[in-house]
Amino acid sequence: MRAEGTGRQPITLKDLAAELGIHPSTVSRVLHSTSEIARGAASSATAERVRKLARERGYSPDPGAASLRTRRTKAFGVIVPRLSDLVLATMYEGVEEAAAEARYSTFVMNSHDNPEEQRRKAEIMLARRVDGLILGDIHAGSELVHELQARSIPFVLMSRRYPGFPSSTCDDVVGGELVADHLWDTGHRAVAVIAGEPFASTALDRTSGFRDRWLDLGGRISDADIVWSRFDTEGGREAAETLLARRGGIPTAVFAVNDFAAIGAMGAIRSHGLTVGQDIAVVGFNDTSLAAQLPIPLSSVRSPMLEIGRRAVELLRRVIAGEQVESLRLKPELFIRESSAGVAAAASRDALVG
Amino acid sequence: MRAEGTGRQPITLKDLAAELGIHPSTVSRVLHSTSEIARGAASSATAERVRKLARERGYSPDPGAASLRTRRTKAFGVIVPRLSDLVLATMYEGVEEAAAEARYSTFVMNSHDNPEEQRRKAEIMLARRVDGLILGDIHAGSELVHELQARSIPFVLMSRRYPGFPSSTCDDVVGGELVADHLWDTGHRAVAVIAGEPFASTALDRTSGFRDRWLDLGGRISDADIVWSRFDTEGGREAAETLLARRGGIPTAVFAVNDFAAIGAMGAIRSHGLTVGQDIAVVGFNDTSLAAQLPIPLSSVRSPMLEIGRRAVELLRRVIAGEQVESLRLKPELFIRESSAGVAAAASRDALVG
DNA sequence: CGCAGTTACCCAATCGTTTGGGTAGCGTGG
């Protein structure tokens, strides 16, 4: 029981005004003011008539016309490495939700973690006159953030942080520390990290959080124990192959900074005839919906992906409002599952090898 | 107080015109016409001056103003069940690519396969005055398509089809047939289907393609062998649990109409002490990047997801141009891996372990 | 009764672009 909608042109303010015999400006004031400005605009009887007719006719304001006048589009641009990465897709869901609640629309584009494409996509967004940008793909040392700042374009970072700019991320350092504690406590002493892409703060922070805590605990970990890799399954598999081919002995536990890389590592481990959780412990990151459901359930650090997206919107709105904002680092939580279950793991492997 | 950034206004046509001492309309004609109209608009010398200055000043037309005049926004709306579903996210990547090539922007929203939300999101898109919609979440029997048609709103379907409306999909029936042939050829006679959501044509077509071919081959398959489920990992696990708990004997092969459901099924199978590929064959659908990389690599039917997205854009553009278009059904391809490689695979694995 | 204040409106300019319709000035053919 909505809109007339016989197609044709959408209803305009002028149409409504003509039908009511009043001026379009009066209609406008009634419709878009939160009773603050409306008070002087029209009698409550008129206001009611206006609102009723608008509802009946299914009036919706033309955003192009409105933004022409107001210089605001009520739209954000979101750039991510790729939406086919479940992590970013989930963050985007949070963005979409929060944006919609605030009556904003969002454009999303994939940059494939390619700096040139990042810039190109950002320009496309700006040509669309978005009110602000959410960048989910920023690289360590990127020049783009400085450029945008110089052009005083409102933006915030998501997923990855960049010192000096507002961001909504997981506290990845703490995430790495949680894994270090867990592996140490379960008796592992020979560990390795599948570290992800060195241009992503997520990878860097998770890795350094792990390594620093590991050293604090009295563990040993060398550069050779840290293998950089792509974030996807294949990257994880390749990195694990590297680790398993080492002459100096293979680790009893592997921390992959991403669930997909962890899954790839699990594949590599199995094809070497070893069993995950028994011969080698594996821990992932993000606790994507897959982790708990895998044939061998994967221990993983849960990052609040949806919340990260929602908060990014909140931050951006405040930046647009001219506020000075602080970056957010949301707390992660470790979920221990069969892939790294307990002290027995290391022992059984010794038995197997010996 | 208004704490606005010192953001300088973008360059306008008028700015350019003033600087060149010519009329804005001349600048407009030079800039946006493909030399056809430009012919009579300005001398080639003037045209060159205009283009040069536009480039120097980084002029980009205000899309709001343009669309106010032209009644076109050069934007599409895309609605999907959820972008955190890798399949839809990949299709969207194709959409984004093809749309960008055609100078279109895209809004995407998640409908969570909820009819009410579908309608709501569609209205939001239309309020944004998109030139057309790509619906990736249509349900069998949905009224929405008829409504949109009645309002003569240009739209196409993606991923899922709906008889009588243009769509870009995989040939899911053929996909199901491929799996039936494969399982029959490898000697399976007791099979089951994890069928997905009964409101999705993908699920229906893959299932009926499989079942019909299976019957043609002389196989037997009853209603109890077909378990409807959610498309995600958990749904697959639950469905597999149902199958494994049956009193009438468990199947030797399971066809899950979605890779994620297949992964969930693999988990359930393992937790029953059975080995995928040895005790029970599993075949998935879509051949997502995960499938080949899993600890036990998953056989899967590859659907051309990116291409489906790209073609959806092409279709929509033609619909907008007023053409009568035919639906597309892109050919799938089966990739056989360890999860259903038959007796040989199991033997080689035994040899390796023993 | 006069005047200030309030109510409930209307008016018109404006945002940037597009586009149908001029027109001045020149060259050409008859």
Next chain:
DNA sequence: CCACGCTACCCAAACGATTGGGTAACTGCG
């Protein structure tokens, strides 16, 4: 010499919403 057709522009009216600035009519007060 005039009619005519080019070329290379200019002009102005849209498109729909917003908003600062009116103003007529009424109310209340002294």
